[in-house]
Amino acid sequence: MRKPTWMKGRGGARTLLLKLLGITALTELKQSAFFRHTVTLMSGTMIAQAIPLLTAPILTRQYTPRDFGIFAIFGAVTTIVGTVANGRYEMAILLPKEHREGRTVLILSLIVPLLVGLLAALLCTIFTPWVVGLLGVPASTPWVWWIPPTICMLGWNQALSAWANRRLRYHFMAWSRILQAISTAGVKILLGCISAGAVGLLGGYLCGLTLSLGVLTIALLRSPLPPSELPVPEGGGWSALLTAAKRYKNFPLYMIPGSFMNVAAGQLPNILIGHLFGLSSAGFYALAQRAITLPVSVLTNSISEVFRQKASADYAATGNLGTIYRRVLRLLLLISPLVFLPLALVAQPLFGLVFGEVWRPAGELVTILCIVFAVQVVASPLSTTFIVLERQRFNLAWQTGLFAVSVSSIYFGWFVAPTFQGAMVYYAIGSAAMYLVNLVYSRAMACASTP
DSSP: OOOOOGSSSTTSHHHHHHHHTTTHHHHHHHHHTTHHHHHHHHHHHHHHHHHHHOOOOOOOSSSOOHHHHHHHHHHHHHHHHHHHHTGGGGGGGGSOOOOOHHHHHHHHHHHHHHHHHHHHHHHHHHHHHHHHHHHOOOTGGGGGGGGHHHHHHHHHHHHHHHEEEEEEEOOOOHHHHHHHHHHHHHHHHHHTTTTTHHHHHHHHHHHHHHHHHHHHHHHTSOOOOGGGOOOOOTTTTHHHHHHHHHHHTTIIIIIIIHHHOOOOOOOOHHHHHHHHOHHHHHHHHHHHHHHHHHHHHHHHHHHHHHHHHHHHHHHHHSSSSHHHHHHHHHHHHHHHHHHHHHHHHHHHHHHHHHEEEGGGGHHHHEEEEEEEHHHHHHHHHHHHHHHHOOOOOHHHHHHHHHHHHHHHHHHHHHSOOOOOOHHHHHHHHHHHHHHHHHHHHHHHHHHHTTT
16 A cells, blocks of 8 residues: 655655654654663652652641641742752853863862851851741741751752762662652651651651762762862862862852742742741642642653753853754653643642542642643753853843742732632742743753854
């Protein structure tokens, strides 16, 4: 039987259809190291993210929305500070051509979080009553004293992950996430059996973070440099650190405020919702956000990290980002609607069935927030373009705008439609618009880098 004319030739309708569906991009990626590294990270992340999803129905029956609200506020505070605890120098670890300079930046990225943790301990000692009153959390919960070590460990975790990424130790990165998820979920369930309350959620989180840090430390020790590439040159250790700090000064100068704004825009709603609508509402929002981000980040986080490594290598070698950017963009544009359209339709009844009827309002929030995450899933992995091209100033301007829009939209929604769900509608619209701006500009910069 002869094939129809439209199926013949590379320039025919069949090829056009495959390109529109993204199948050509998928085939090209499958044959590359990029695909293999992504699969390695994705498989580990998939297991790591499946564990909290599978155990969530147990935890939602052991802990109350109020417990989740307290944990959400703790996570917001530590994540906001911990993300910038190493001065964002960890983002420069991938950039040097020589491993010696990269490891010097790693050492710098491990020293700074320790100093930030000590400063946080001092501030927590002085301002604990003020912080507890401002956030509306019970003073009996010792979560404030867990902030300094958590900040320090978050900074170290980011630095060691960046080094493992540079040395292509993706199996260590995958195992760190798997073991972190197992230990976190296990400790939370065990402490939930004795009705530990919010302390059980906090303790499980810290245990998982500690184990992840241990695995990444092993990856560091298993990746020794040859004597010719030792991190300390003849000028001395402090001299090398100061040189690296000056060389990549734009990262703390622009990326600290930019990253602070970005993380604050994502985490501050937990604090604002708890303050404006109560701890139970903060718990509903925390579960809704986690239920969306966990399964989706299985793929997007893996793509983001491998894209950053591949884009850095390509740009250093050829000055070209356009090719890899377009491939990943097509892949993400294919994934986003396939994930979020069905999720928006079934979220509310699904939450009531899986997590219990008391958590049905969280499913309603998922339906509202799907518009944000549908755009964010495409834009966030590709925003690494700003880092590779060292366009920190634009990144700072955009992060500031996202922070301003996120905060103002919640307050505006609270004022205009003083209900929790009404405020979230305004938040979703404003945040989605900002991520769309990010995507447009990252594409323009990536394509402009093509010779």
